[in-house]
Amino acid sequence: MPIRSLSIKKIRNIAAVSFEPSERINIIYGANGSGKTSLLESLHFLGLTRSFRTNQFRYLVTTAEREALVFSQIDAMGNGQVKPLGVSRDVEGDVKIRYGGNNIDLSELAGLLPLQLINTDTFELLEGSPSTRRQFVDWGAFHSDHSFIQLWRAFKRVLQQRNSLLKCGKIDPVLRKIWDAEFILYAEQMTNLRQRYIDLLMPDFEEILLRLVGDLSITVKFSAGWDRKRPLDELLSECLLRDLKQGFTSIGPQRADLKVKSEGISASERLSRGQKKLVVSALKLAQGALFHRLNNRACVYLIDDLPSELDKHHSRLFCEFLEQTNNQCFITCVDPESLTAFWKPDTAVAYFNIEAGQLVPTH
Numbered sequence: 001m002p003i004r005s006l007s008i009k010k011i012r013n014i015a016a017v018s019f020e021p022s023e024r025i026n027i028i029y030g031a032n033g034s035g036k037t038s039l040l041e042s043l044h045f046l047g048l049t050r051s052f053r054t055n056q057f058r059y060l061v062t063t064a065e066r067e068a069l070v071f072s073q074i075d076a077m078g079n080g081q082v083k084p085l086g087v088s089r090d091v092e093g094d095v096k097i098r099y100g101g102n103n104i105d106l107s108e109l110a111g112l113l114p115l116q117l118i119n120t121d122t123f124e125l126l127e128g129s130p131s132t133r134r135q136f137v138d139w140g141a142f143h144s145d146h147s148f149i150q151l152w153r154a155f156k157r158v159l160q161q162r163n164s165l166l167k168c169g170k171i172d173p174v175l176r177k178i179w180d181a182e183f184i185l186y187a188e189q190m191t192n193l194r195q196r197y198i199d200l201l202m203p204d205f206e207e208i209l210l211r212l213v214g215d216l217s218i219t220v221k222f223s224a225g226w227d228r229k230r231p232l233d234e235l236l237s238e239c240l241l242r243d244l245k246q247g248f249t250s251i252g253p254q255r256a257d258l259k260v261k262s263e264g265i266s267a268s269e270r271l272s273r274g275q276k277k278l279v280v281s282a283l284k285l286a287q288g289a290l291f292h293r294l295n296n297r298a299c300v301y302l303i304d305d306l307p308s309e310l311d312k313h314h315s316r317l318f319c320e321f322l323e324q325t326n327n328q329c330f331i332t333c334v335d336p337e338s339l340t341a342f343w344k345p346d347t348a349v350a351y352f353n354i355e356a357g358q359l360v361p362t363h
C-alpha cells in the first residue's frame with residue numbers, strides 16, 4: 001500500500017490531523033463544510049504540491065497561516081520499504097519536497113505517488129478544453145515510458161522558440177529549417193508514445209466501462225494534433241503564412257486531443273450527468289489498472305462524493321470494482337450509510353468522521 005501514515009497541517013480548515021489510513025478503502029464522511037474535500041486536497045498536495053480546487057496556492061493554506069505541510073510515510077514501490085515523504089509550501093509559493101531524507105523535484109514526486117482524482121471537475125475530461133484531455137493522456141504516457149518527460153520538455157522548449165520567432169512576423173528560412181527539424185523529431189516521438197499509451201489503455205477502458213455502465217456505446221480516439229497521414233514538414237510549410245499572422249504554431253502535439261463519442265456524437269453533448277461520471281471514472285480506473293500492470297504498483301484514488309450523480313445500483317458497481325483493484329482509495333461522502341453495505345467483510349475498509357477539520361476513526 002502506498003500511504004501508511006499521514007499528518008496534515010494548516011490546510012483550509014484542517015489545523016492539524018494525523019491518522020493511519022487503510023491500505024485499501026478509506027471512507028471520509030461528514031457534513032457540508034466539515035473538511036472532506038480539504039482532506040483530499042491535502043493528499044493531492046502531497047502528490048503534486050498543488051490544489052485541485054484553486055490555482056492560487058494561498059487559498060489552500062489556512063487563513064492567517066504562512067505554510068501548509070503534509071508529512072507521510074509511504075511505501076512508494078509497494079515492496080515494503082517505507083520512507084518518509086514531506087511536502088511543504090508557503091504562501092509565497094516556495095515548495096520543499098523531502099523523500100527519504102533528500103530533496104527531490106516535482107517529476108520525481110509524481111513518479112513516487114501516482115494519484116488519480118475523481119471529483120465534479122473531472123467532467124471537464126469530457127466537457128472541458130483539449131488541454132484537460134492532453135493532461136490525461138500525458139499522465140499515462142509519463143507513467144508508462146520514462147523517456148516521455150524528456151521528450152515533452154524538449155518539445156516544449158522548441159515550440160516556445162518557434163513561436164517567439166513567429167511572433168516577429170517574419171522568419172529566416174535557414175533558422176526555420178533548424179527549428180522545424182527539431183520540432184518534427186520530438187513531435188513524432190512524443191506522439192508515438194501518446195498513441196501507444198491510448199492503444200494500451202483502450203481494452204482496460206472497454207472492460208471497465210462494460211462493468212460500470214453495461215452496454216453504452218463509447219468510442220475514444222486519439223487525435224495527434226495534425227494529420228498524421230501527411231508529412232509534418234509539409235504541413236508546417238503549408239501553415240507558415242497563417243502561423244506568422246497568428247504568431248504561434250497551429251499544428252503539432254500541442255493541439256492533441258481525445259475525441260470521446262457516443263453513437264457518433266460528442267459524449268459531452270449526449271450523455272447524462274451520471275453516465276458522464278461513469279465514463280470519466282472508467283477512463284481513470286483504466287489508467288490505474290494499466291499502471292498496475294506496467295509497474296506492478298498501485299495508484300492512490302481520491303474520489304470526492306462518490307455517491308453524487310449515481311443511483312444506488314451504479315454506486316454499488318463502482319464500489320465493487322474499486323474493491324477488486326489494488327488501489328488505495330480515499331472516498332468522501334456526506335452519509336456513510338450510502339456506502340457501508342457495498343463491501344465484502346474481509347475488505348480493509350476504514351471509516352473516518354470529519355467535523356470542523358478534526359478527524360475521528362469510527363466503525
Ligand SMILES: Nc1ncnc2c1ncn2[C@@H]1O[C@H](COP(=O)(O)OP(=O)(O)OP(=O)(O)O)[C@@H](O)[C@H]1O
Nearest residue numbers: 012013031032033034035036037038059061062063
Ligand atoms: N484557507 C482556509 N482557511 C480556513 N478555512 C477554510 C479555508 N478555505 C476554506 N475553508 C473552510 O474549510 C471548510 C471545509 O471545506 P471543504 O470544502 O473541505 O468541505 P466539505 O466537507 O468537502 O464540504 P461539502 O460536503 O459541502 O463539499 C469550509 O467550511 C470552508 O469554508
